[in-house]
Amino acid sequence: MTKYDKIFKSQKISEESLSPEEAVAAIAVITAIVDSSVEDLDTESLADILWEFEVFDEYSEEEMLETVDRLVAIVEDEGLGALFNTAHASLTDEIVLDAFAAGVIMLLDDETLTIPKQKQPYIKQLQQALELEDIEAEEIIKEVIAAIEEAEQAEEYADTEQDAVILDEFGQQIYQSPLGNFIVPIPVTTEQGGKIQSQEGIVGFSDDVGTLLRIDYYPLPPEYLETMESQGQETYLHSILIEKYLPQAIFAHVEGAEIKYTEYLQDTLKGYYYVLVDMPKGSTISKQENNGNAIRLDAYRGLLAFINGEFLYIVSSQRTFFSDDIPGSILEEAEDIKQNILEFVETMEFS
Template identity: 50%
Template sequence: MGKYEQIFQSDNLSTEKLSPEESIAAIAIVTNAADISLSKLELEFLVDTIWGFEIFEQYSDASLLAMLEKLVMIANAEGLGALFNTAYESITEELVLDGFAAGVSVIVDDSMGRFYIPKEKMPLVKKLQSALEVEEDEAQGVIDDVILAFEEAEDLDDETLNVEVYESPLKNFTVAIPVDIRDGARIYSQDGSVSFSDDSGTLLRIDYYPLPSEQVIEIEAKGKEKYLRSILLDKYVPQTIIANLAAAKVNHKEYLAEVMEGAFFVIVDMPQGSTISRTSNNGKSTRLDAYRGLISFINNHFFYVITSQHTFFPEDNIPRNLAEEFKEIKEDIFDFLDSIEFYSKL
């Protein structure tokens, strides 16, 4: 039995239950691992690849990474065949083509100056197609759509990075793009947030939403400091960070009355919580440690949370002085804040 048959013709099932979203991500993992091996998976590549699927549009980088790590653990413990079979059993009929598209996406190549599926990888595509019971005409349509999506995404990235300024869809702010295409720049924009990251560990993010009238009344009743504190510490950090990284904890918090007419600032310690991973000699991928600084404030009837990540690289080998670390993180987030130009709500 060949290596593909061992995966796609396995009778094994995982003891874990998967959601439809996890099932699509699992198919991407299985296909990628069937191509290059489970030990060589690059989770950041998988996050970048599947993030563009509509079903994942509400997921942050951290939550997608956490999902993928869970699925890789299942594959390591129970096998790729068990993970694939469980994904196929869990996926809904209307999402099967999305699952096939996710699998195709991870084996698209651009080494020849264009996006294509190498001839030597077509047997894998055919095995995946057969295992998912996708008809030939449907499969070719999905492959064509995936290639087109890669081409359009590249054109959009080039266009966005070349203009050097990002403008919010709600026209409430613009910001100078703080990452360089030469460092693997990535820009993720969705409703209410935009993040900028690169291969060197940079992560800068802006979350925002217009304040409804009932929240304006709540702010007046609570006071700005108490309101900003409660949103950041009771909602944003637990839902956005701790829900995906239980070991994370707030190490520093303070109200800055002189910043943006009142802002609440926190630093979150995130063991193995960076967006950057390193692979050890045994092939195991581990996320690096990081601190994240977050500052919340209100400007022109919008609520904002600005994020800056500081990743710790093993080769730095520098003892950490918390006071200096916190000062540097605060300076970085203030520098990013200074690069944002806010506009009044029309």
């Protein structure tokens, strides 16, 4: 016997019927109160979280709250086991993964975005009850965490984005660095879903058609500049980009990512170290699968590191492979992305 047998081994069936969408919400309600009580449940917050799920796109905020209140009433009248059995019978194959995701999001720790150890037996039993393979469950957990991180980042830097956008004398939108070290014309448009995401030392421009242009910038203390002079610029930039930046910014987040091409470019004023990285399922663009889940597309990421003034810059661009795209040779792809980055760098005005 386990503490969750009252749910997963119950024989009770609710007298109420549920739609598939209501069944997804029911899993969230059950999970939210399984280790506490109905009285502790914040129904408004739970409804707000569920309203972000695609399966509830047709629901108004009021309808979402009414649904949660109805499910809570079933728990109070008939118990968790009756609600779970009815929800399980009402789920369709297309949204069973959404139901598991709804359970996952109820358990994640707000600070660490992990499932606490004491909650793991429950999520494992929920997975088994929904007849999900381990690999399916693990993928859903990763996707839920990634979605939360993306939403938190967008919210955290929303004000920064507005403050950093100015208009030039021709009315063109310009992004200005908070540190005053550069300005750059914004390379995306709202018509194509253009977004600006910024935080300390980073600004990224992206849209719905696959564009990603990102600028990472770091002020260099005098001792760093001395190190670069002693090592030589090529060695220094190689060390920064390949040994420090890529492991933290890409390899730690994209399984199977690997360097496919490197090149050092030297002009009369400065040197550039360029890298092309293959990123399986690492694009910022996702596609919807038949089951309703979003799967990230494959992509190449080009990164160009250089020094300007007292700042190190790493400018990157993404090439997303949509379903009909056939990659060219590594050399062709590396050259195309490199030229795209260099053209973008040309639009930057440094202070």
